[in-house]
Amino acid sequence: MSEQAAMMMSDSAKDAVMHMAAMTPSPPPSMSMSPAKPKLDLTLYLVTSSSLLPPGATLESHIEAAIKGGVTIVQLREKNLDTAPFIALGKRVHSITKKYGVPLLINDRVDVALAVGCEGAHIGWDDMEYTTARNILGPTAIIGLSVSNLTQASLAASTTTDYIGIGPVFPTRTKPDASTPLYPSGVRQILGLIHSKRPELPSVAIGSINATNLQAVLYKSRPTEGLPLAGVAVVSAIISSTDPESAASGLLSLYKSPAPWAPPPPSQSTAFTHFYLPLILDKVVTIIRSIKEHKPLVHHITNAVVKNFSANVTLAIGGSPIMSDNFEEAADLAAIAPQSACLVNMGTSGPAERRLYALAIRENNKAGKPVVFDPVGAGATGMRKETVRWVLDECGYVDVIKGNEGEIRTVAGEGIRMKGVDSGAGGGIDELVKVVKGVAARERNVVVTTGVTDVLSDGSRTVLVSNGHPFQALVTGMGCALGSVLCAALAVNKDDKLMSCLAAVLLYNVAAERAVKRDGARGPGSFSVAFLDELYEIGEICARGEGGWLDSVKVEFM
Ligand SMILES: Nc1ncnc2c1ncn2[C@@H]1O[C@H](COP(=O)(O)OP(=O)(O)OP(=O)(O)O)[C@@H](O)[C@H]1O
Numbered sequence: 001m002s003e004q005a006a007m008m009m010s011d012s013a014k015d016a017v018m019h020m021a022a023m024t025p026s027p028p029p030s031m032s033m034s035p036a037k038p039k040l041d042l043t044l045y046l047v048t049s050s051s052l053l054p055p056g057a058t059l060e061s062h063i064e065a066a067i068k069g070g071v072t073i074v075q076l077r078e079k080n081l082d083t084a085p086f087i088a089l090g091k092r093v094h095s096i097t098k099k100y101g102v103p104l105l106i107n108d109r110v111d112v113a114l115a116v117g118c119e120g121a122h123i124g125w126d127d128m129e130y131t132t133a134r135n136i137l138g139p140t141a142i143i144g145l146s147v148s149n150l151t152q153a154s155l156a157a158s159t160t161t162d163y164i165g166i167g168p169v170f171p172t173r174t175k176p177d178a179s180t181p182l183y184p185s186g187v188r189q190i191l192g193l194i195h196s197k198r199p200e201l202p203s204v205a206i207g208s209i210n211a212t213n214l215q216a217v218l219y220k221s222r223p224t225e226g227l228p229l230a231g232v233a234v235v236s237a238i239i240s241s242t243d244p245e246s247a248a249s250g251l252l253s254l255y256k257s258p259a260p261w262a263p264p265p266p267s268q269s270t271a272f273t274h275f276y277l278p279l280i281l282d283k284v285v286t287i288i289r290s291i292k293e294h295k296p297l298v299h300h301i302t303n304a305v306v307k308n309f310s311a312n313v314t315l316a317i318g319g320s321p322i323m324s325d326n327f328e329e330a331a332d333l334a335a336i337a338p339q340s341a342c343l344v345n346m347g348t349s350g351p352a353e354r355r356l357y358a359l360a361i362r363e364n365n366k367a368g369k370p371v372v373f374d375p376v377g378a379g380a381t382g383m384r385k386e387t388v389r390w391v392l393d394e395c396g397y398v399d400v401i402k403g404n405e406g407e408i409r410t411v412a413g414e415g416i417r418m419k420g421v422d423s424g425a426g427g428g429i430d431e432l433v434k435v436v437k438g439v440a441a442r443e444r445n446v447v448v449t450t451g452v453t454d455v456l457s458d459g460s461r462t463v464l465v466s467n468g469h470p471f472q473a474l475v476t477g478m479g480c481a482l483g484s485v486l487c488a489a490l491a492v493n494k495d496d497k498l499m500s501c502l503a504a505v506l507l508y509n510v511a512a513e514r515a516v517k518r519d520g521a522r523g524p525g526s527f528s529v530a531f532l533d534e535l536y537e538i539g540e541i542c543a544r545g546e547g548g549w550l551d552s553v554k555v556e557f558m
Pocket residue numbers: 376403404405421422423450451452453454467468469470471472473475476477478479480481482505508509
């Protein structure tokens with residue numbers, strides 16, 4: 001046992017463990033906790049904390065109800081109990097968990113685990129060193145290790161630990177000494193590292209996971225290669241509930257059902273997979289026609305500059321715009337129409353808007369309605385960078401991120417400095433493609449980067465679109481209103497989000513070219529009027545099932 005570990009323990013525990021470690025470096029069979037290693041199912045992992053129980057509830061009855069609701073493993077984490085009452089509680093709880101065949105682990109206190117005779121222990125980074133704990137508890141005990149960064153993950157994965165607990169995912173109140181939150185993207189990085197060291201080692205995530213964020217955690221943390229999370233650990237979502245059985249069964253059913261935003265199996269997007277242009281363009285026409293047919297509702301939470309233009313663009317393509325920054329109707333707007341989507345544009349945002357983004361994203365996630373996020377001016381100020389982080393880390397799932405090059409580079413984490421809302425960035429297209437693909441893979445969504453050449457990617461498939469006209473950069477809100485068209489296309493076609501985005505971008509940029517060519521726009525003013533007319537005109541052409549307007553497309557698939 002390390003000195004550091006010894007310092008973290010109560011005196012009685014220290015004495016007990018020091019004594020045991022000194023006497024029995026490798027325990028005789030009688031001291032081993034169970035004859036064979038119990039089956040480990042981390043799916044819904046309950047971590048207790050008596051101080052969070054609702055008034056009048058007992059830990060024992062809460063744990064039993066939670067197991068009935070579907071909890072698959074229990075960890076007793078009682079930081080304030082002395083050794084004797086901790087052991088007594090452990091024995092009472094173990095008699096319950098044993099009835100249901102659910103393993104019981106003790107947090108930190110290897111001596112208590114041994115005295116209770118339960119299935120194992122969970123060890124934090126500052127607790128007893130792993131090898132000592134293993135020596136004391138024996139080979140058949142379940143032992144898990146907490147990690148909160150890549151260094152710890154690397155060290156933990158080089159032990160024989162049975163599982164790893166990754167956290168905190170979000171800021172947590174149940175553990176005041178917790179490390180910096182990892183968020184789902186940090187969990188994903190750690191899972192990738194564990195995979196490279198011990199590919200079969202299961203992990204569970206912990207830290208303020210609840211019914212609202214569970215599916216986003218699972219979806220966004222899933223690595224491209226290697227095992228996804230084997231489960232989620234929850235504390236207050238069950239312990240503080242007045243109905244722990246329903247709380248557990250609700251969490252379990254969310255765990256088992258696909259996230260509403262998860263794309264359907266790949267067969268639907270075969271055409272795109274093979275990059276067969278005529279088939280792809282056929283699909284583009286179908287999507288645009290379908291916007292006219294279904295008139296999808298586009299809930300705009302957008303900036304003050306572009307509201308009117310965005311509403312007109314939405315109407316011109318056949319959609320139904322509603323501009324609303326009202327907290328009280330965000331949930332209704334997500335649920336009211338069979339086909340709808342929500343645009344979150346942070347062009348003119350402050351603290352109130354940020355809270356609205358969180359609410360609207362969660363409600364649309366719940367309703368399975370697509371969300372498009374426009375990180376306007378992302379690199380310009382610290383406040384904007386923080387808003388981007390807040391939306392991507394803490395507000396749920398955004399199906400599409402759309403921005404100009406400077407904005408997307410900021411989302412990627414590049415420390416570029418934008419002087420306002422204009423892109424102001426520039427690099428080679430190959431390098432930009434890498435950045436765009438990287439963000440899409442990290443967020444497991446679609447990223448649309450606008451500019452002279454638009455780059456669209458879902459992390460594996462990438463398309464370049466070089467249509468458009470320089471006048472577009474001279475009309476404010478041109479990028480913002482593309483967000484409205486993306487929303488309309490996604491609302492009517494959720495099967496292949498990259499395809500929906502391609503349809504929107506082609507419609508938008510071919511309309512711009514036609515506005516200049518056919519209507520002879522003299523400058524940005526007459527251009528923006530002609531542009532609306534052309535958006536409308538292309539919709540009419542598509543409604544007739546014609547695709548001739550696509551003869552001029554400049555697309556490249558990668
Ligand atoms: N020079 C250009 N040539 C061709 N197309 C362009 C050009 N500039 C912009 N576009 C097109 O205009 C649309 C808007 O992109 P842009 O990058 O200007 O957005 P933005 O900077 O976010 O705009 P805003 O902040 O004003 O809303 C995209 O579809 C893009 O392809």
